[in-house]
Amino acid sequence: xxxxxxxxxxIELSDSARAGFRGLAAEKHxxxxxxxIPDTPNLATYGDELAVLRLSPKEFWLLQHPLAExxxxxxVQDAALPAQDVYRLFCRDSHAxxxxxxxxxxxxxxKVCGVDLRAVVFPPGTIAQTSVARVNAIVVHQxxxxxxxxxxxxxxxxxxxxxxxxxxxxxxFGGQCMEREQLLTIVNQG
Amino acid sequence: xxxxHCPLNGPRNISEFVYxxxxxxxxxxxxxxxxxxxxxxxxxxxxxxxxxxxxxHTPSGYWFIAERHTVTDDxxxxxxxxxxxxxxxxxxxxxxxxxxx
Numbered sequence: 317x318x319x320x321x322x323x324x325x326x327i328e329l330s331d332s333a334r335a336g337f338r339g340l341a342a343e344k345h346x347x348x349x350x351x352x353i354p355d356t357p358n359l360a361t362y363g364d365e366l367a368v369l370r371l372s373p374k375e376f377w378l379l380q381h382p383l384a385e386x387x388x389x390x391x392v393q394d395a396a397l398p399a400q401d402v403y404r405l406f407c408r409d410s411h412a413x414x415x416x417x418x419x420x421x422x423x424x425x426x427k428v429c430g431v432d433l434r435a436v437v438f439p440p441g442t443i444a445q446t447s448v449a450r451v452n453a454i455v456v457h458q459x460x461x462x463x464x465x466x467x468x469x470x471x472x473x474x475x476x477x478x479x480x481x482x483x484x485x486x487x488x489f490g491g492q493c494m495e496r497e498q499l500l501t502i503v504n505q506g
Numbered sequence: 507x508x509x510x511h512c513p514l515n516g517p518r519n520i521s522e523f524v525y526x527x528x529x530x531x532x533x534x535x536x537x538x539x540x541x542x543x544x545x546x547x548x549x550x551x552x553x554x555x556x557x558x559x560x561x562x563h564t565p566s567g568y569w570f571i572a573e574r575h576t577v578t579d580d581x582x583x584x585x586x587x588x589x590x591x592x593x594x595x596x597x598x599x600x601x602x603x604x605x606x607x
Contacts, residue, residue, distance in 0.1 A: 357514055372514060372568060430507070430519050445515055445566035447522050452565040 324418035324491035333380040333389045336405025358443040362458045412475035414468040420489045421464045427485040449481035512563045526560030
């Protein structure tokens, strides 16, 4: 099936819901809430509603799918934490969130990131915590239909710089920014 | 480009790492002499040869231990801190029975 994105697109999702949990009991706490946890660090599970990132043995981030109709993260956020060994990470406040979508996404990333992010060595469901355009970033590979989609999370204070760097890297491939509503329209086209 | 192997994230550019000092036995702060504490805080061996050091992978905030040769700057081995520290170290507050987490 053909790609829906002829050129790479960048969508800023910083206002989308996300949350983090850390601690020795974080894994058990999330499992108790019915969250499917990846087995090892630097792996992610994702579906139509939620992506679950395991960043270390005891640190987890949950990203609500920006196109999800419901708010599955609300249930997780509203649940009381155990008395000890779990605490919240406010990654919605600390980190900006972008999607880079399109078949050429790995080529775009090769211009700003030293880690090989081609699908053959960085398949969907894997995470790279590394430097992107000299900014510390978390790169998560997932798919959007048949297209490659990289979640990019970086320090929110560097968001504007990061966006400009990505636009510069995308220019060679005819890339552009896109609003979430435009993305929704394209994704929903048969 | 110099590459360092992070035990959590794999091989990465050395620019992603920050040096954190020698791994050393810390004297009990409430029991040791001021001289012993000052030596622990301010003095380093600066030894030529393979040393054991703390390093931080900054993008993931992950501290680990590396064995590095200070003459050749070869990184001999890197491993998770849990290989060396099996339990959390708690600090006693002087003049108090409460343990600080």
